[in-house]
Amino acid sequence: MSGKDYYEILGVGRQADAGEIKRAYRKLAMQYHPDKNPNDKGAEDKFKELGEAYSVLSDPQKRTQYDQFGHVGGNSGGFGGFNPGAGFDPFDIFREVFGGGFGDIFGMGGSAGRRSARGRGNDLQIKLRLSYEEIAAGVKKKIKIRKQMVCESCGGTGSAPGASMTTCTTCRGAGEVAYRQGFFSVSRTCPQCQGQGEIIEHPCKKCHGEGRIRGESTVEVDMPAGVSNGQYLTIRGAGNIGLRGGAAGDVIVLVEEEPHRYFERHGDDILYELHLSFAQAALGDEVEVPTLKGKAKISIPPGTQNGKLLRMRGKGITHLNTGGAGDQLVRVNVFVPTKLGEQEKRLLKELAESECMQPPRGEKGFFERVKEAFV
Ligand SMILES: [Zn+2]
Ligand SMILES: [Zn+2]
Incomplete structure (x- = not known):
């Protein structure tokens, strides 16, 4: 996504708490609101940017992700869920912040929390533990x-x-009802009908007029190959249904590597x-190793040193969205025997005398070789 510094945009420190972030947003959003800066493209862009920054930093999950990865969501393409370009409305965020605050002052509407004026249901977050095998494929x-x-x-009507049902008189x-706040006309959810526009005379007995009930449902998650810890997938419309036929929220599936x-x-x-074994490393061998897609053979060249990294091309994890795959690296650990019988000791002593058993001097050490292999 972007390399934008959301903290800088809002002018707050990285440790800023939710209240501080909200206050910073309110102040700046007021200042740059397009109503107050007509025909000023710069202010409009700034207003949008503020909305984007606030929408990420005010959401604990998105904020954690942003702090960790410098962006929200996956690497590219359709994965990751959060794309401010699509379905993102800086005015929604503005309404949410200002409308909610106003409701609180009068002791109404506040309990609805982050429910938007349109009565959309809440998002649900679920964790999905995946093995490397599942991630690879x-x-x-x-x-x-x-x-x-x-x-x-009641079919969701409540x-x-x-x-x-009668039309709400308020x-x-x-x-929605409009009110003025400074320069702006801001609308908020009607407190009389909770945004429904209609008043229920006789609420449905089963849902007590909410138009929704708790139940169990199954979501199908189609996780692409190559995802990693902390990334998430958004399933639009699979979350909680809104009040009285309101739109459903999303299900956010968070990846957890096993x-x-x-x-x-x-x-x-x-x-x-x-x-x-020392003999295998010295003489060379062909051995079977586990891979993410079953067992595979790898050949050990004669004279393989301890710490040597052998590379099995394409046996790693599939790259997210781009195809192709990483490698499996096989690090050789030469086993030095710890329990030797008299006969083994005698044979080893005999071998040790030989010229070719003497280690070379001044060659690069194990750690340098590992470093080189990883570059
Ligand atoms: Zn009902
Ligand atoms: Zn109303």
Whole structure:
């Protein structure tokens, strides 16, 4: 996405708490609001940028991700969920911040929290633990979630079947009421009808007029190959349904890598520690090693040194969105025997005399070789 510094945009420190971030946004958004700066493209852009910064830093999950990766979401393409270009409205954020604050002062509307004026349901976040094998190949999973669903008894209207509804007199059915705040005319959710525009005479008994009830549903997650810890996938419209037929929120699926008993992940490369006997390393051999896609053979050249990294091309994790794959690196660990019988000791002593058993001097050490292999 962008390399923007959201903290700098809002003029707050990295440790700023939620209140500080909100105050900074309110102050700057007022200053740069297009109503106050007509025909000023610079102010408009700044206003949009403020909205983007606030939408990320005010959401604990997005903020953590941003702090960790410098951006929100995945590397590129359709993965990652958050794309301020699509479906992102800086005016929505402005309304949310100012409208919510106003509601609180009068002791109404505040309990709805982040519910937008349009009555959209909340997002749900689920963690999905994935093994390296699943990450390497990509995986489809069905996950059961508990969420608010449409009440079938009233079809989501919240009104008892057959009962009538009347138009709200406060907002005349618009669901929003406008008020002035400084230079602006700001609208907020109608407190009389909670944005519905209609008043229910007889609430549905099953959902108590909410038009939704808690239930269980299954979401299908199609996780692409190559994802990593902390990245997430957004399934639009799979979250909680809104109040009385309002739009559904999203399900945000957060990736959690499962540690592997054999492998260590380095980007899209996979490291495997191979243990060889001295004889195998000296004479060369062909051995079987586990990979993310089953067992594979690897040949050990004669004279392989301890710490040597052998590379199995394309046996690592598939690159996210771009195709191709990382490698499996196999690090050789030459085993030095610790329990020797009399006969072995005698044979080794005999061998040790030989000229070719003497280690060379002044050659690069193990750590340098490892470093070189990783570049
Ligand atoms: Zn109902
Ligand atoms: Zn109303």
